[in-house]
Structures are given as structure tokens and as C-alpha cells.
Amino acid sequence: MFNQATQEFGAVNLGQGFMNFPAPDFVKQAAKQCVVSDHCTQYSPPRGRPRLKKALADTYSPSMGRTLDPQSEILITAGGNEGMLSVFASFLEKDSEVILMEPAFDQYAPDVIMMGGKPIYVPLRISQNINPSESFDSSLWKLNMDELKSKITPRTKILVLNTPHNPVGKVFSKEELIELGEIAKEHNLLILADEVYDMLVYPPHEHLKIATLPGLWERTITVGSAGKAFGVTGWRIGWLVGPSNLISPCANAHTRIVFCVNSPLQEAVAICFEEAQKNGFFEKQTAEYDRRRAKLMKSFDSVGLAYTIPQGSYFLLVNASKVKIPDDYQFPQHIVEKGYNFKLCYFFTKEIGVTGIPPSEFFSDENRHLVDNYVRFAFCKTWDVLEEAEKRLLKVKQFIV
Secondary structure (H helix, E strand, O other): OHHHHHHHHOOEEOOOOOOOOOOOHHHHHHHHHHHOOHHHOOOOOOOOOHHHHHHHHHHHHHHHOOOOOOOOOEEEEOHHHHHHHHHHHHHOOOOOEEEEEEOOOOOHHHHHHHOOOEEEEEEEEEOOOOOOOOOEEHHHEEEOHHHHHHOOOOOEEEEEEEOOOOOOOOOOOHHHHHHHHHHHHHOOOEEEEEOOOOOOEOOOOOOOOHHHOOOOHHHEEEEEEHHHHHOOHHHOOEEEEOOHHHHHHHHHHHHHHOOOOOHHHHHHHHHHHHHHHHHOHHHHHHHHHHHHHHHHHHHHHHHOOEEEEOOEOOEEEEEOOOEOOOOOOOOOHHHHOOOHHHHHHHHHHHHHOEEOEOHHHHOOHHHHHHHOOEEEEEOOOOHHHHHHHHHHHHHHHHHEO
8 A cells, every 4th residue: 555655646655665775795695606506496494404504593593592403493484473373383273372462563463363373462651751743762662461461361372572662662672571481380381582683783782582581492393594693584484493393283284285385595595694794784774774774763863753672673653743744745545544544654754755564564553543643764775765764754853743
């Protein structure tokens, strides 16, 4: 809907979370090398190519605090989303319940429902002592643990944790992870840890994997993504990491869903990880994204709109409650039907010339109102795009009350 509006009104697209710049040369060279290799023209093993699984074991063993077995504890999937679908397919029965923390990535609920499960929503909320009209750190979006506990029933099977978080940018603290882990242990829940933004955490913040906490490796499956790690979302290479008794059923489901993942790009991602260990790619990439983050935050500072300062990922959640849309402004019916948050984002696209995404789409109907005044902007864009967005955002001033 908003891609169409972007084209219609010639807006700067800070909507969808994919990069508008080319992948690094060493990443493209890896793909070229593997596409022309006769070694990569046929089916790969359903669990993934040995070189990639070894590269992932070498990369993630230190942060997991254990030596990963690439044969039994890693599964290569067709992007992180197919990996999560494989988890739901493996562990859900009809009417099994899955706890989703809102705002929640918009693929979680459809995947759960497709596998016969039922999404149960618990929203992150801003601390009561915070003034949302002033910028504040993403850590101040909090999960009410008592509310979470109240949603757990005998049918609850899985707790989905997204950290670093899209779209809030929150990196869950050790204290929060410990508390979530205790709840999971008490109710015998599987933790699905969506950590696809684990390579994009801004200093001085650090990402702690919940699977490293005492007693949680045994009940946690961690999701990763080459699309997010290397800026190649179209390659569709993801992975699951966890104990062999949890990975094996996921491998069975994955084999039925796609059988195996494309061979050349699996091999290419393996090379990318090997090279990243030598060339300091992830540190350089984080520093570059940190510059982009600062650029977009400065743009909103200049027009007086507050935002959540993200600790990780590449999204900025902006509070546009100060923006006054004229009472007689005409909206298309398909926007009107979606509510105020869609109107706000449409107004930004058409009148300001900068496209964002309505974060109400990351909420259940019951809780959409929590982000009526927010717009999500992505800063995984080239410098010239961010500069053009900065110029256009100056138009916001005439609509601020």
C-alpha cells in the first residue's frame, strides 16, 4: 500500500526495512564465485551445507558460550522466516498458544495460525514516568511480567522473543532475559529467540543471547539471518541454532517445506562469515549504521518530533502526536478503513514526501491504539536518501501544534 503511495507521490522511501545500497564487494564476489562453481549447482543437504554450518559454529560459539556442533545444532533455512515457520510446524498442535510481544513482526501471527496455533499478545509499554513527547531510550519500552504470566495457560507452548527488536530497537537487558527465562522454565515453554539483528547493536549496548543463561539452552531455538547480517535480504539464507533434540524436528519440518536451501548462496554466506572474521566487517557496518541512525535522529530533532532511541536494528520509531492533520484533509477510503495510524503515515508520504510504515500493523486489533501517533522509519539507506529525507521533513513544522 505504501510502496504504491511512494511511487504515486514521489516520496523518499524510508518504509520497508531493506537496503537501497549494494552489498559490499567481498559479499558480491563470494556470490559470483559460488554461482559459477560446479560444486554448487546441485541440491544441498537438507540441513545445510557443511561449510556454512561450520562457519556459523565458528562465529556463534563464543557468543553462545559453548562449542556448537555444526552437524546437529545448526539448521540452514530459507531465510529466518522459514526457520520460524519450521519451529511452529514442529512444536504446535491444534489450538496451541504462542506468546507474542507487541509490536510483533508481522509474519509471526500468520505463521502460528497457519500451523493451527493461536497467537496470544502481550504488549511492550512505555514506562509511566516517561513523557512520550520527548525522545527516550528504547530500554524504556517495558514488558509487564505479571501481564505476561496472566496470559499463560496449559495450552501455551512457545514464547517468542525478538531482541534486538523491530520496530522499537530495544535490546532486552540481562535482568529482563533472566525473568523471561524463569517464566519459561516454570511453565515449560519453548523460547523462540528471533535475533536476526544481532549484528546491529550500537555501543555501548551489548546483545546477550538468552540461550546462554543457566537452564535456557535446553529450551531455546535462536534464529539468525544473512539478509540482516550482510545486507542481502534477497538471498533468503537464515539459520536455527539450538540443542539437537529441538533442531531435529525443525529439520524434519524444513525438509517438507522447502527440502533444502539454494546451494550457491549458502556457500557464499559461508565465505562471507570467514572473510568477516578477518576484515572487521561487522564492526565497520555497525559504525556506518550508527552514523545513519544519528543522521535520522538529527532530522527529527530539527523539526521537534520525539522518537525512541534504538539500541539495535535499523528502525526509528517516531512520535508524531504533535502533527496536526487538517480537519478537512481527504484520504482514500482504503486508508480511512485502516484507522488513524494509516492516515498519519499516508499524510507523511503525500504531504511531507517521506514514507514510513504504520507500526499499528505490528499489533493486534486490541492494542493498535498504543501506537496511533507513531511512524516507523528505516535508516538502512544511502546518505543521499537520508539527506533528501532531512530536507523534506522540514515541511513538518507547518503542521506542528
